[in-house]
Amino acid sequence: MKKRILLVDDEVAVLLTLKAVLEINGFEVDTAASGREGKLKLRSNEYHMVISDMRMESDQAGAAVIAAARSAPYEPVVALLTAYPLAEEDWQEMGADRMLVKPMHTRLLLEQIDRLMQAHAARRTGNGTALAAAKAPGSVKKATRPPAAKKKVASKKTASKKSVSKKAVSKKTAAKKAIAKKPVKLAAKKAVKRAARPA
Template structure:
């Protein structure tokens, strides 16, 4: 199976030269002359590798293409192609796996591309082996968070229940006082009648 590469560069001469060199070396190559076109192609086809220029429509247009490649579910290897040297920390922060500086000797370029694709495939294979082991650790964390929410929801009804019982006690106390007052008034009246007779 031929490996597919997407080349993104606004210089047509660079696109055509690189396309010819890569196709002679056994790659299937698609090209895009702008970041917008590159992003669109990344969404419509799968590629083993993306090679993108940095400065196209604007100075950091290449970063948009790299971000689109990083969000693709097929995870292509990413190389940043530029005529302007960039510090290693900078191109790695942008999300690139490799920096390719223009102009470059064809043999060196092909070797770098081959090495990058091979190391990227090993990296993806390693991620696939370790991902099932890390997946089960996540559900218990979610369950604990749900349990805390349930406890918080149960607390307010208890406060409401104690408020109701306090309110219910007040009328009971008033009724008891009213009954005592009624008994005392009934006892005093017969005593007055006996005194008169």
């Protein structure tokens, strides 16, 4: 079954070029030359994907098409097509799955569409749930210590190394002192023995 795409753009040249490219590559394509026409088509037909220009009869016409596509019960993939790139949070806030910047190389456009459709299909069947959860920010927390904790651990290690080295030094000095005392003790014993001998 062919995938159906709705193209919404007020530039006829862009509309016809994209339609031809997509149809050659096996898609069934509907076109709308305004945001209003796009919304009407979304109500009367079902699409796997909607690609809409941002600025048409008004600056917000594309946002209105995206909102209509998002509220469609058949849940199409939604891409925003624009010559004026927006910040990622802006087009995501609008409800688009992707922003496509025109003009776009044909091969790149087809790759993007293919990836979007695959991800959307995986989400709908539930196969993408684990993947989406894994990619979601904050879902996988790495077992890392805060820098302060790392410093504390390092200082404990250095403190224990210092105490070990101090103990080793003190043991060495004690052994040296004991060795140094031995000749003194021996000399004292010999002196006592000599003094005890009869003259």
